[in-house]
Amino acid sequence: MAKEITILITCIGGGGANNVIRSLRDSDRYNIEFIGTDSDRFLASKSLADKTYVIPRGDTGQYIDSLNRIISEHNVDLFIPQHETEVERVSWSTKPALPLQWHCCPADCYKSAGSER
Numbered sequence: 001m002a003k004e005i006t007i008l009i010t011c012i013g014g015g016g017a018n019n020v021i022r023s024l025r026d027s028d029r030y031n032i033e034f035i036g037t038d039s040d041r042f043l044a045s046k047s048l049a050d051k052t053y054v055i056p057r058g059d060t061g062q063y064i065d066s067l068n069r070i071i072s073e074h075n076v077d078l079f080i081p082q083h084e085t086e087v088e089r090v091s092w093s094t095k096p097a098l099p100l101q102w103h104c105c106p107a108d109c110y111k112s113a114g115s116e117r
Contacts, residue, residue, distance in 0.1 A: 002027070002028060002029060002030050002031040003029065003030050003031070004030070004031045004032075004033070005030050005031075005032055005033070005077040005078065006032070006033045006034075006035060006074050006075055006076045006077050006078075007024070007032055007033070007034055007035070007076070007077065007078045007079075007080060008035045008036075008037065008067070008070060008071060008074070008076040008078070008079045008080070009021065009034060009035070009036055009037075009049065009079075009080040009082065010036075010037050010038070010058070010080070010081045010082045010083060010086050011037075011038055011043075011081075011082035011083050011086075012036030012037060012038045012043070012044060012046075012047040012048075012049050012052055012082075013038045013040065013042070013043025013044050013045065013046040013047055014038075014043065014082060016082050017036065017047075017080075017082050018046070018047070018048045020080065021034050021036075021048045021049060022048065033050050033051075033074070034048070034049040034050050034051075035049055035050065035051050035052075035053070035070060035074050035076060036048075036049030036051070036052040036053070037052070037053050037054075037055045037066075037067070037070065038052070038054060038055075039054065039055060039056060039057040039058070040054075041054050051074070053066075053070055055067070055070075057085070058081075058083055058085040058086035058088075058089045059085050059089065063086070063089050064089065064090070067079070067090075
């Protein structure tokens with residue numbers, strides 16, 4: 001029997017995010033519910049996720065709060081950010097880490113990957 005998990009993926013209207021969804025939907029090991037976010041209503045309309053939210057951009061102060069509301073509401077297990085601004089915002093957030101066991105790389109990893117921070 002497949003394990004049920006919930007994945008939150010950003011930039012959901014882009015090809016990268018939708019390709020991740022297409023690939024993971026073929027899994028026999030997991031029954032995945034996809035929650036998608038995008039800051040652009042037009043791009044969000046192209047989402048293949050089960051549920052999609054339009055949220056503030058990753059470079060705004062409301063971004064982390066928006067993610068935390070979605071994570072809490074859907075009991076998200078895994079967070080997959082698709083844009084470097086979102087990765088940076090989550091990695092360098094002064095708030096406590098997102099309430100997840102698995103998410104994007106920590107700040108020191110991001111910094112070593114070329115951030116000017």
